Amino acid sequence: MQIFRMSVEDIFQLADGKTAFTGKIDPPELALIGPCDCEIVLNNKVKASIRIDGEMILEKTEKNACRAISTSQPIDPARIGVGRGGFTIRSKA
Numbered sequence: 001m002q003i004f005r006m007s008v009e010d011i012f013q014l015a016d017g018k019t020a021f022t023g024k025i026d027p028p029e030l031a032l033i034g035p036c037d038c039e040i041v042l043n044n045k046v047k048a049s050i051r052i053d054g055e056m057i058l059e060k061t062e063k064n065a066c067r068a069i070s071t072s073q074p075i076d077p078a079r080i081g082v083g084r085g086g087f088t089i090r091s092k093a
Contacts, residue, residue: 010085032054033054052071063088069089
């Protein structure tokens with residue numbers, strides 16, 4: 001299993017019902033992220049558990065180190081107490 005953390009910069013609700021999260025991945029050299037169970041964390045508190053479908057491919061450049069992961073689960077950021085960014089998604093160990 002891949003252990004990672006994403007510092008979420010933005011959330012997008014897609015037309016197909018998926019939710020995409022964009023941000024920087026730690027460790028940055030991690031290969032493509034596959035499906036896995038994760039937690040949404042804000043201020044060291046777990047706000048929700050989600051199943052990530054995997055990584056969406058974005059055009060990566062040195063200026064744009066953002067990556068994107070998505071979930072098919074319905075996510076309401078306000079209900080779980082997070083905004084559009086400024087929180088972490090971490091894989092469950």
